[in-house]
Amino acid sequence: MPSFVYVLITASKSGRTRTYVGWTLDLERRLAEHNGLGKRGAKSTRGQSWTLIYAEKHRTRRKAMAREYALKHDKIFRAALRSP
Numbered sequence: 001m002p003s004f005v006y007v008l009i010t011a012s013k014s015g016r017t018r019t020y021v022g023w024t025l026d027l028e029r030r031l032a033e034h035n036g037l038g039k040r041g042a043k044s045t046r047g048q049s050w051t052l053i054y055a056e057k058h059r060t061r062r063k064a065m066a067r068e069y070a071l072k073h074d075k076i077f078r079a080a081l082r083s084p
Helices: 029-032 061-071 075-082
Strands: 001-012 015-024 051-058
Touching: 001 029, 001 061, 001 075, 015 029, 015 061, 015 075, 029 051, 051 061
Parallel strands: none
Antiparallel strands: 001 015, 001 051
């Protein structure tokens, strides 16, 4: 079953930019959950408006999870996403 790795971005009230990296089977549903429109969602993303800025499709859940781990630990990648 296809899986997705995604990156979300938001700006806090103080102007600080935050990114969130995750994986899912249903990208649209997951984004809605992050934005408070679903029954579930990550606690770290509640109360903010998140925008999808990057997504990759993978053939298996395992590959998506491995890629999520790599992106979460790639500080250069995440810094590049935050810069204008």
